Every structure is written in structure tokens, then in C-alpha cells.
Amino acid sequence: MNYELLCSKVIAITRLTGNFIRKEAMAFDANAIEYKGLNDLVSYVDKNAEKLLVKNLTKLIPDAGFITEEETVNTKGKTYTWIIDPLDGTTNFIHGIPTYSISIALYEEDKPVIGVVYEVNRGEMFFTFKGGAAYLNNKEIRVSANANLSQSLLATGFPYYQFDKQPQYIQLFTEMMQKCHGLRRIGSAAVDLAYVACGRFDAYFEYNLNSYDVAAGAYLVQQAGGKIMNFAGGDEFLETREILATNGKVTDEILTTIKKYFH
Structure with a gap:
């Protein structure tokens, strides 16, 4: 092929x-x-x-x-x-x-x-x-070269159903907003991932997504040198319907923060 x-x-x-x-x-x-x-x-x-x-x-x-x-x-x-x-x-x-x-x-x-x-x-x-x-x-x-979360711009999505996880998600938002340049919500997971791939965002995280929301964008991030995982740090982001996409340099601090509220 x-x-x-x-x-x-x-x-x-x-x-x-x-x-x-x-x-x-x-x-x-x-x-x-x-x-x-x-x-x-x-x-x-x-x-x-x-x-x-x-x-x-x-x-x-x-x-x-x-x-x-x-x-x-x-x-x-x-x-x-x-x-x-x-x-x-x-x-x-x-x-x-x-x-x-x-x-x-x-x-x-x-x-x-x-x-x-x-x-x-x-x-x-x-x-x-x-x-x-x-x-x-x-x-x-390529993904961004920024290694400092304090200088990062992040993206996320807001849950529009499955509100049972909303309280801890809001707590996660609160902490992340205090640790970075800003938190953006564009409204298209595919665009969020594409922006990570080209370095506009340093990372993106969201839950309750389907494969068609993220399959193409996740591959873009990987091919651009970034990292893709679920909220536990595993590879099964499609199966668990959770995704964290990063430039590979700010992964640890973001993942540690996510794990405080999920898993």
C-alpha cells in the first residue's frame, strides 16, 4: 500500500x-x-x-x-x-x-x-x-519544545453529559489553570489534537470521547513527536475514552495532577 x-x-x-x-x-x-x-x-x-x-x-x-x-x-x-x-x-x-x-x-x-x-x-x-x-x-x-508547564497553553473539553465526574473535573480545571498560561476549550477534539501536533497547544486532555473524535488527531500528535495516553498513563485511550496528548515534555506533571482526581 x-x-x-x-x-x-x-x-x-x-x-x-x-x-x-x-x-x-x-x-x-x-x-x-x-x-x-x-x-x-x-x-x-x-x-x-x-x-x-x-x-x-x-x-x-x-x-x-x-x-x-x-x-x-x-x-x-x-x-x-x-x-x-x-x-x-x-x-x-x-x-x-x-x-x-x-x-x-x-x-x-x-x-x-x-x-x-x-x-x-x-x-x-x-x-x-x-x-x-x-x-x-x-x-x-512538530509538537512544541516547551518543557515548563508554567509556560504552557493547554486545551480541554467540558463534559456535556455523564455529569457524575463533573465535580472532580472542575477541581482538575482549577488546579491546571493555576499551573499554566491558560486553559482553552475550542469545541472540537480533532482540532485540539491537531493544535498539539503543530505546537499551538502544549497538551490537551478530555474524557468521554469516542474513537471518531480522536483517532486521526491522536495519530497526528504521535507522528509529530508527541505522546498519547489515557488518564492512567496507558495506551488504551480509545477503549477507556480518556485522552491526554502532550508534547512529551510536560507529560509527567500533567499526568500526576490528573491522577489526583481520576483513577
Whole structure:
């Protein structure tokens, strides 16, 4: 498999889907939203973008499976599986806040081989592939070199359900805000991870995420020289639905703080 060539084709498909999302955003009616659960929003834009992605990605690898957020299709492939979020940051999109993305990962035998995150409004294409580096619009990117948490900018996400963990999460926020330059909540996990990969954020942490939220972004961070783990410091971040992404230099202090409130 020529992963670089395949990645270039995925990028073209991603741009096509991004054009559709941008067009729909111009005339989107908030009355078109649906609720999948408490504070869990979806629109026809998410669903149609996913169908467009599935249709075109299937042409690249006809026997590949799919794990998708909107479940327009959900099948496990024998060798290859696409893990996609057609619109990561739906709540931002619905409210007209211009930070949302398309996230696409390809797994081969349960290992990532391609990761693409497209921040739609800024036109920033983050991508990586097995055997290559991590890139932003064809320029190689690396995680930050900052080794001091006190000089770090961090990102997180706020829980919008599973509020049973909210008290300790707020305690964690409080401590982390006192130890760094600031704590940001953008509203798209894929973008948060891409920003860690290119050094804008020094670290990112969040819980209660799904594979399609983080699969592509996590691979970007790893390929850019960063570290990915769960709140216990293990590799099973997809299974435990907890993720800590860092530049590798501020990991210990952040992980120690997280463990005070989780595990």
C-alpha cells in the first residue's frame, strides 16, 4: 500500500466535503437540528457530509470497514477500517461559531496508517501517513519544545453529559489553570489534537470521547513527536475514552495532577 498516495486522495475527498459544509453553513437554519441525546446535537449537514465521505472513501478501498459518528454505515473491515467524524464541532457549527473540522483516520490491522484533520473555516489541512511525518498544508509540523508547564497553553473539553465526574473535573480545571498560561476549550477534539501536533497547544486532555473524535488527531500528535495516553498513563485511550496528548515534555506533571482526581 502506498500510504502517501492514498493520503493525497483522502485529502482531496476531505476538501470536497469541506466545500459542502462551508456552503451549507451560509444558509443553515438552526431549526434543522436533531437531538441524539442530552446536549448531543446533529443536523442534516453532519449526515450528508458523512454519506459523501463514505461514498468516496469506499472507492479507494472497496472492502474497508467504517466506524462513523452518524452511523450511516458501520462495518468492521477485515484489514482496513476508516474511522470518521464528518463534522467534529457540531454545536459550534449550529451556533455559527467557526471552529469545526472533518476527522478521518485509516486503521490497518488495528494500527493507524493515515490521519487527516481539516479545520474547515481556516482551510488548514493537517495530515500524516505511515512512513511520513506530520504536516499542515504540506509543511512539516512538530509538537512544541516547551518543557515548563508554567509556560504552557493547554486545551480541554467540558463534559456535556455523564455529569457524575463533573465535580472532580472542575477541581482538575482549577488546579491546571493555576499551573499554566491558560486553559482553552475550542469545541472540537480533532482540532485540539491537531493544535498539539503543530505546537499551538502544549497538551490537551478530555474524557468521554469516542474513537471518531480522536483517532486521526491522536495519530497526528504521535507522528509529530508527541505522546498519547489515557488518564492512567496507558495506551488504551480509545477503549477507556480518556485522552491526554502532550508534547512529551510536560507529560509527567500533567499526568500526576490528573491522577489526583481520576483513577
